[in-house]
Amino acid sequence: MLPSSYDSQVCSIARALELVGERWTLLIIRDVFLGVRRFEDLQRDLGIARNVLASRLDKLTADGILERRQYSEHPPRDEFLLTQQGLDLWPTVVALMQWGDQHRPSPHGPPTVLEHKGCGGAVSAHRICERCGAELGARDVAAVPGPGAPPNHPLLAKAG
Amino acid sequence: MLPSSYDSQVCSIARALELVGERWTLLIIRDVFLGVRRFEDLQRDLGIARNVLASRLDKLTADGILERRQYSEHPPRDEFLLTQQGLDLWPTVVALMQWGDQHRPSPHGPPTVLEHKGCGGAVSAHRICERCGAELGARDVAAVPGPGAPPNHPLLAKAG
Secondary structure, eight states: OOOOGGOOOOOOHHHHHHHHHHHHHHHHHHHTTOOOHHHHHHHHHHHHHHHHHHHHHHHHHHHEEEEEEEEEETTTTEEEEEEEEHHHHHHHHHHHHHHHHSSSSOTTOOSSEEEEEOOOBBOEEEEEEHTOOOOGGGGGGGEEHHHHOTTOHHHHHHHH | OOOOGGGGGGOOOHHHHHHOHHHHHHHHHHHHHOOOBBHHHHHHHOOOOOHHHHHHHHHHHHTTSEEEEEETTTTTEEEEEEHHHTTTTHHHHHHHHHHHHHOOOOTSSSSSEETTTTTTTTTTTTSSTTTTTOOOGGGGGGEEEEETOOOOOHHHHHHH
């Protein structure tokens, strides 16, 4: 819980952070964007305690950012998909990624690279394709493993 | 401190969140973008405990996101300015603000509105001026109180 004084903040940023301002929350959302949708896969990729992950997923579902879908009946198993509200967090995720790439680069280069699907152009700081000039949304862009991708990168794990 | 498992995340988003993934931290950065730079003013605007604010400001300064500048010698008083690294968090702040405006609107409209300085055009989701088409950076944009601004909005408090 945030301190009650926080509630007095009439600010769109404050209201957004009420929902996604906790670090694990944005890393869960990042993973779902990368296609990691199942509890076991999220738990393995994030290395997060199961009860913490379950509580964050419950909250994200209650807040309308993720939705739960059963992918197996026997045994009952759910996966998590982004709602439209969740998809609309894509600019925030991209902005954080670009900041990290620039100011806290990993030694072997970016772990993940974004490119305009079909076109292959890079994604600018304004989320514009550097090749064709299109304004890009979440569904127009593919995330691919970059030069700094570790062996357990979610995109490599998925392919493997 | 984050759990140690978090350190294993080779990810630019994770590294960015190490620095700014705590809610107060991004609200402090928001305030400095709005021109609230002094300890007493930040404390009043955020309603945050003084020791928490002091520790967040120390960390942001140590991390190179803010820099401290003395504005009074007698008594000695400091203010906080954004470094280039801090200014580069502007796309993240704007993305969170636009998400909040869209998905968690305040009843009287946006508390803060962004406009292209000089031109007056609105700022699109891609941080492009909706009037003249320029790609906008932090220094090109003015934040003005919106229809939902409360009386204690930092921009109104500064003007008063």
